[in-house]
Amino acid sequence: MSQWVEAEVRVRFEEVDPWQIVWYGRYLSYFEVARTVLMEKFDLLADRIVLMGYRTPIVSLHCQFKAPARFNDLLRVRATVKVPETASLTFLFEIHRPADETLIAVGETTHVLLSEEGQMIYKFSGPLRERIDRMVAFCNPSP
């Protein structure tokens, strides 16, 4: 079983489309709120990674929209990370609305590692690897 971190998001008026539901692109920002909580816990926020000389762009993104969220809904966003088999990180997300126990969306983003010069890194190493290892171990505790 994975360990998840959670964050709460309140749907703002500007995030709702003319159909009175959250516009689909907004869910990606909600995912990022939870991913930020997870990354910060292990000193892996984007600006910290930049200080280490790396960038971590997204190369793959999936989202399934299960039910619409509406203005002023309080949403719970969860994030975890999979055990990496290559030098990439895949985060999983879930968005729930606790008020009626509804699953709103599930998603996945995959990030690779680039050097400052924009060259892809094929192996995690050094202090970055140690932090990634700690985050992965937290999210995937041994049974």
Added chain:
Amino acid sequence: MEKFSLEDIQDTALLIEFLRRMIIASLKLEDLDPAEIQEGEPLFSEGLGLDSLDALELVVAIEKHFGVVIENEEQGKEAFVSLTAMARYIQREVGRH
């Protein structure tokens, strides 16, 4: 998939045959006939059309089968040009250890 005997590493034809099967297995391209991967054809973009995540999978497969580590894109540029280039790279790097 089966193991490659490092004693046969200088047999280029045998090595390329193995690399074809390794690429198909590690990238889950089972619908592809191994013979369709041409020896001199580019593996990325305009050739076989592999992408950056595929490169990471190949790096893991090459390390697992040959103990050869490709650290970054700079080294990968040489190794991933084509099947022939990959075989030559592995032959040279295995010889160094």
